[in-house]
Amino acid sequence: MAFGMDLGIVFIGIDLEVFLRKLGFLRLAIIPLLMQLAKAKARQMSIAPKAIS
Helix, strand or coil, rough: CCHHHHHHHHHHHHHHHHHHHHHHHHHHHHHHHHHHHHHHHHHHHHHHHHHHH
């Protein structure tokens, strides 16, 4: 728990503007990956019930 709190303090210490800019860039890169993951997961979910029954 203490480690997580230390990490939070470190993140707060980062220059917020730079951090947000990096976050925005990462979000642009990650969203397509998340969409692909969601589609793959949805495909698995639709297949799974048929396989079980």
